[in-house]
Amino acid sequence: MINGKLLFFMAIVAAVLYVPATSFAEASVSEGKRLGKTCAGCHGTAGNTPGEYIGKIGGQNPTYMTKALTEFADGKRAKSVEMSIVSKGYTQEQLKSIAMYYSTQKWVNSTNNINMAKAEAGKAIAMDNGCMDCHGANGEGMDEYPRIGGQNKGYLYEVMKRYKSGDIKSDEMELITELNDAQLDKLANYLSGIR
Numbered sequence: 001m002i003n004g005k006l007l008f009f010m011a012i013v014a015a016v017l018y019v020p021a022t023s024f025a026e027a028s029v030s031e032g033k034r035l036g037k038t039c040a041g042c043h044g045t046a047g048n049t050p051g052e053y054i055g056k057i058g059g060q061n062p063t064y065m066t067k068a069l070t071e072f073a074d075g076k077r078a079k080s081v082e083m084s085i086v087s088k089g090y091t092q093e094q095l096k097s098i099a100m101y102y103s104t105q106k107w108v109n110s111t112n113n114i115n116m117a118k119a120e121a122g123k124a125i126a127m128d129n130g131c132m133d134c135h136g137a138n139g140e141g142m143d144e145y146p147r148i149g150g151q152n153k154g155y156l157y158e159v160m161k162r163y164k165s166g167d168i169k170s171d172e173m174e175l176i177t178e179l180n181d182a183q184l185d186k187l188a189n190y191l192s193g194i195r
């Protein structure tokens with residue numbers, strides 16, 4: 001009898017202590033959904049950002065997004081005025097939850113107008129420079145490599161210029177300093193139009 005009670009007690013302790021990894025992940029995603037409501041004003045429903053000049057975040061890779069949000073909050077991407085202000089309102093854990101939530105949303109390709117001649121030329125530049133070696137054959141990215149295929153065109157162009165000027169620092173993106181603005185425009189047309 002005593003043994004039976006003890007076993008019963010131990011089973012309850014075990015049940016209380018056992019928190020499956022998935023339940024934590026789900027809690028973060030739902031927390032991220034709640035906290036991330038403020039993002040919709042600029043980034044659209046479920047991160048499917050309309051327009052040309054703000055990046056889509058629905059379906060973007062969570063590791064990359066967490067890093068970018070942390071850098072906005074730490075002032076390392078200070079020239080992004082809106083994001084510097086917005087990101088400072090959250091803790092690191094909250095930023096991670098928000099990134100996780102948006103990463104679970106469906107990626108919707110940009111519908112920006114693509115200049116086909118520029119896109120052709122941009123593809124050649126991307127191949128010559130090994131851009132897709134890191135960003136994936138269709139620009140889908142992975143982990144710390146952001147998704148760039150199907151991203152909004154104006155955002156792609158502007159953000160590449162920021163890596164080029166050093167506003168955003170990344171050793172891996174160093175090669176962008178070798179390219180002129182006309183080449184970046186061609187790349188933006190190519191990348192935004194990838195399906």
Ligand code: HEC
Pocket residue numbers: 035036038039040041042043053054055056057060065068069079080082083086087098099146158159
């Ligand atoms: C007031 C408008 C505004 C709001 C609100 C806003 N953003 Fe942004 N966001 C921007 C702009 C503008 C950029 C482009 C910044 C740049 O040019 O570097 C951006 C860029 C980003 C990027 C980088 C995109 C990429 O592909 O690298 C991420 C990630 C992001 N925002 C996430 C969020 C999240 C999460 C929230 C809510 C907590 C949020 N944003 C709220 C305007 C906004």
Ligand code: HEC
Pocket residue numbers: 055064067068125126129130131132133134135144145146147148156159160168169170172173175176187
């Ligand atoms: C060695 C790997 C590597 C190569 C090669 C590379 N990138 Fe990147 N790229 C990255 C990483 C990593 C980031 C994110 C850096 C950060 O954390 O700020 C990035 C960021 C970007 C972004 C910003 C995405 C966003 O959502 O803000 C664009 C656009 C981009 N790369 C385009 C290119 C193009 C075009 C080329 C070829 C000329 C290229 N990359 C070559 C690794 C690479």
